[in-house]
Amino acid sequence: xxxxxxxxxxxxxxxxxxxxxxxxxxxxxxxxxxxxxxxxxxxxxxxxxxxxxxxxxxxxxxxxxxxxxxxxxxxxxxxxxxxxxxxxxxxxxxxxxxxxxxxxxxxxxxxxxxxxxxxxxxxxxxxxxxxxxxxxxxxxxxxxxxxxxxxxxxxxxxxxxxxxxxxxxxxxxxxxxxxxxxxxxxxxxxxxxxxxxxxxxxxxxxxxxxxxxxxxxxxxxxxxxxxxxxxxxxxxxxxxxxxxxxxxxxxxxxxxxxxxxxxxxxxxxxxxxxxxxxxxxxxxxxxxxxxxxxxxxxxxxxxxxxxxxxxxxxxxxxxxxxxxxxxxxxxxxxxxxxxxxxxxxxxxxxxxxxxxxxxxxxxxxxxxxxxxxxxxxxxxxxxxxxxxxxxxxxxxxxxxxxxxxxxxxxxxxxxxxxxxxxxxxxxxxxxxxxxxxxxxxxxxxxxxxxxxxxxxxxxxxxxxxxxxxxxxxxxxxxxxxxxxxxxxxxxxxxxxxxxxxxxxxxxxxxxxxxxxxxxxxxxxxxxxxxxxxxxxxxxxxxxxxxxxxxxxxxxxxxxxx
Numbered sequence: 001x002x003x004x005x006x007x008x009x010x011x012x013x014x015x016x017x018x019x020x021x022x023x024x025x026x027x028x029x030x031x032x033x034x035x036x037x038x039x040x041x042x043x044x045x046x047x048x049x050x051x052x053x054x055x056x057x058x059x060x061x062x063x064x065x066x067x068x069x070x071x072x073x074x075x076x077x078x079x080x081x082x083x084x085x086x087x088x089x090x091x092x093x094x095x096x097x098x099x100x101x102x103x104x105x106x107x108x109x110x111x112x113x114x115x116x117x118x119x120x121x122x123x124x125x126x127x128x129x130x131x132x133x134x135x136x137x138x139x140x141x142x143x144x145x146x147x148x149x150x151x152x153x154x155x156x157x158x159x160x161x162x163x164x165x166x167x168x169x170x171x172x173x174x175x176x177x178x179x180x181x182x183x184x185x186x187x188x189x190x191x192x193x194x195x196x197x198x199x200x201x202x203x204x205x206x207x208x209x210x211x212x213x214x215x216x217x218x219x220x221x222x223x224x225x226x227x228x229x230x231x232x233x234x235x236x237x238x239x240x241x242x243x244x245x246x247x248x249x250x251x252x253x254x255x256x257x258x259x260x261x262x263x264x265x266x267x268x269x270x271x272x273x274x275x276x277x278x279x280x281x282x283x284x285x286x287x288x289x290x291x292x293x294x295x296x297x298x299x300x301x302x303x304x305x306x307x308x309x310x311x312x313x314x315x316x317x318x319x320x321x322x323x324x325x326x327x328x329x330x331x332x333x334x335x336x337x338x339x340x341x342x343x344x345x346x347x348x349x350x351x352x353x354x355x356x357x358x359x360x361x362x363x364x365x366x367x368x369x370x371x372x373x374x375x376x377x378x379x380x381x382x383x384x385x386x387x388x389x390x391x392x393x394x395x396x397x398x399x400x401x402x403x404x405x406x407x408x409x410x411x412x413x414x415x416x417x418x419x420x421x422x423x424x425x426x427x428x429x430x431x432x433x434x435x436x437x438x439x440x441x442x443x444x445x446x447x448x449x450x451x452x453x454x455x456x457x458x459x460x461x462x463x464x465x466x467x468x469x470x471x472x473x474x475x476x477x478x479x480x481x482x483x484x485x486x487x488x489x490x491x492x493x494x495x496x497x498x499x500x501x502x503x504x505x506x507x508x509x510x511x512x513x514x515x516x517x518x519x520x521x522x523x524x525x526x527x528x529x530x531x532x533x534x535x536x537x538x539x540x541x542x543x544x545x546x547x548x549x550x551x552x553x554x555x556x557x558x559x560x561x
Contacts, residue, residue, distance in 0.1 A: 004097035005058040005104060006036075006340070008182070008288065010089045011047045011069050012078050012172075014040040019072045020047050026068040032057030036343050037289050043243045045080025046089070048184065048288045052096060052344070055103065059111050062091055063118075066111075066174065070119050075146050075172040081241045083139075085146045086172030090138060092127065093178045096340075104178035105129040109161075112176045116163025119171070122153060123162040126177035131161050138175060139207075139237060146172045183255040183263060183294060184287035187270040188248050188329060190280040197240025197249035203273045204251065204266070205231045205238035232269055235260040246330055248282065263290075264298040267325050283329025289340045295321045300411070309394045311387050311410020314418070350428060351421045372427035372466050375508030379473055380420035382501030385494050386479035387413030393488040402486050413479055416472065420505070423469050427512075430462040434519075459519030463529055466509035466516070471536045473509070476502035477543035484551050492551050499547040506540035 009027075013019045020040055027049065028035050037050040051061055066088040073087035091111070093104040108129035116123045130136040134157075144152055150167045152158045159165050160173065189197055202209035208231040211219045219227045231238075235257035242249045251270050255261055271281040292314065299317025300310035302324040310317075318335050327333040336342050350358060350369055358377075362369055390410035393399045399406070437455040442448045480499035487495060513533045520526045 003054055003099050004052055004344075005055050005099055005107065006050065006052050006094040006096045006181075007058045007062050007091065008048060008050050008094065009062060009065055009091040010084075011049065011065070011073065012045065012075060012080065012084045012087050012089055013069070013073050014045045014047050014080065015042050022072060023047075023065050023068045024049060027051055027061040027065040030057055030061035030064055033061040036340065037337070039288050041082070041243075041287075042245055043080070043241075044082035045078065046082045046084065050288050055099065055107055058093060059107050059114075062093075062111055063114055066091065066115055066121075067119060070121060070171045074170050076169050078146065081243075083142055083145055083239075084172075085142050085144075085149060086121070086174045087170070088121075088174045089142075089172075090126075090175045090177075092176070092182070094181055095178075101128045101178055101180070108176045108178045112162040112174075115174060115176070116160065119163075121163050121168055121171050122149075122160035122165065122173040124173065124175045125161045126175050127179040129177040135161075138177075141175050149173055180257060181291055183258050183290055185253045185255055185263065185266060185284065186287065187251040187253070187267060187274075187284045188246070188282045188326070189250065189274060190282050191249050192242055192247070194240055194242040194249055196277060196279060197242070197251055199240070200270065200273050200277055200279065201238035201240040201251045201253070203231060204233050204236060204253065204269055206234050206236050207231060232273070233261045233266060236266060258291075258294045262297050262301075263294040263325065264301045264321075267298075281326075283326030285330050286327060286333070286338060289338055289343065292318075292339050292341045295335075295339065298325060304407075309391045309407055309410050311390055311407060311412075311414050313414065346425075349425050351424050368428045368431045369424070370428075370431070371508050372431070372469075372512045373424045375466065375505045375512065376420050376423035376427055376469050378501045378508065379423070379469055379476060379505035380417050382473075382476045382480065382498040382505065383413050383416035383420055385498035385501065386476060386483050387417060389483040389487045389491045389495050389498070390479075392491050393483075393486075396488055399486075399488065405482075406487070409479060409482055412475075416475055416479070419472060420469065423465065426465050427469075430458070430465045433458040434462050455519070456521045459516060459521075460525070463513055463516040463520055466512035467529060467533055467536075470506050470509040470513065470533060470540075473502045473506040473540050474536060474543065476505070477540055477547065481543065481547050481550075484547050484554075489554070492554055496548060496551040499544045503540060503544045506537055510537045 011023055024035060024038055027033060033051050033053040035051045038047060040047040053061060069087040075087055093107045095101055095104050105128045108125060112123040112125055115121050124135060124141045125131050126138050126141055127136055135141055149172060153165050153167055208228045211227040211229045213219055221227055235255065237254040239252050240249060241252055253266055255266060267284055274281050296314060296317045298321035302320050303310040322328055322333050350373060387410050390406040390413060393406045394403050437451060437458040440451040440454055442451050477499050480495045483495035484492060510533055517526055517530060
């Protein structure tokens, strides 16, 4: 996979479309940058821009955007509901593909040094790039906002990481860093009262809220410090505001780790605390993009609450999540535009074709797609059948004892289905990389060496892709076995076909491994791959025989009754 970094700069302009467009044009003028989302807010007077690219392209695109913002935005005239301290308020790098958090932190330092030196803007590093523990938290750095910068910059404890320790009246200061994927999530309330929204937000956010006595006076400890009570949700920052264009107040949250506090938990806790304060939640919105995972987790959560099988397709899970969270209450939530994996996938994917179009492509006079892609497709069909049988089992009362198990197996079947579907394109992509390496020039010694290295890597990839399908086919056979033994007995034949489809996937990819092995340069690697392939094929064949024999015996017994 290529190295891909996401960058999400927040600019302090949400009303002037000309300025917003100029900043976005500057970002995309950097070669290799793809703009994913532009989300302006008039009341917050802030625009969240999301783009991706190689590490080098991401740094260049971010710098060009920051330079343009510094030229066009005058912070001395800026007003907006969102906390801010600079024309480019915050600019995080987020690892997406084959990039570590440490590498993103290095990118933040590289960009910060350039912004400080070339644009004379004070830069503070935060999160994974922070120069000290005290500077990890964005809200701590931004405390006092733009108006408090003169005092902050005169404090020896707040010397910028890069740039002059001088107040830049026009551009303010910027916070640059590296962080995990952050979900900017707002929950709508049936009120216009910002104070009520703030009350709910303070109960939810990790930072918590001030402990007060019966008269509303803040309580203090023996040292005179205000006592803070902890909030309910970890890895959550929050505030409350009123958005006139929406006609309602919102609880505005940043979920800085959606594994610790998932989307659905934030929503449900917001709803519960709102009700305790006499308020109703009327929906929510995601600002910018979201990974697929939090949407899938939310969909499964709500299906489970409904007593339904969570082992359904991603499309169904997303549909349930959008309805349950009220994500289309203000503006329609479009998965193709809002989910980052969907924005990144190629429109020419094989799995996006109709069955007829795929078979036509298969029958054409080109070597790809070929047997590897067909084998992966067979694996997806086998996994899909096992998920179907698990779901059909959970709907029958006489199988109630195995409902929890079937729910888990249905989810596993869906995950396997997705793996195999992605492998349909991965196999063809791997073959195309081999052909591209073969076509590389070899006129000079250096060109020959580069071609040899590229071809060796491409051949290894073309061998490992079918090997992964072959080894994963074992899981489908195990699922089919569970369905045959404990699943809905009226679907025995479906479980059997699922196992046979897994056998086709295994046999086909075994042949693909063997045909690609001669291109693997390292002899030890060739031997190890062959051993893995032989072991996986033997296990699949033995497992399929057990499933077939078991099912046929049951079917014969039914006929004999």
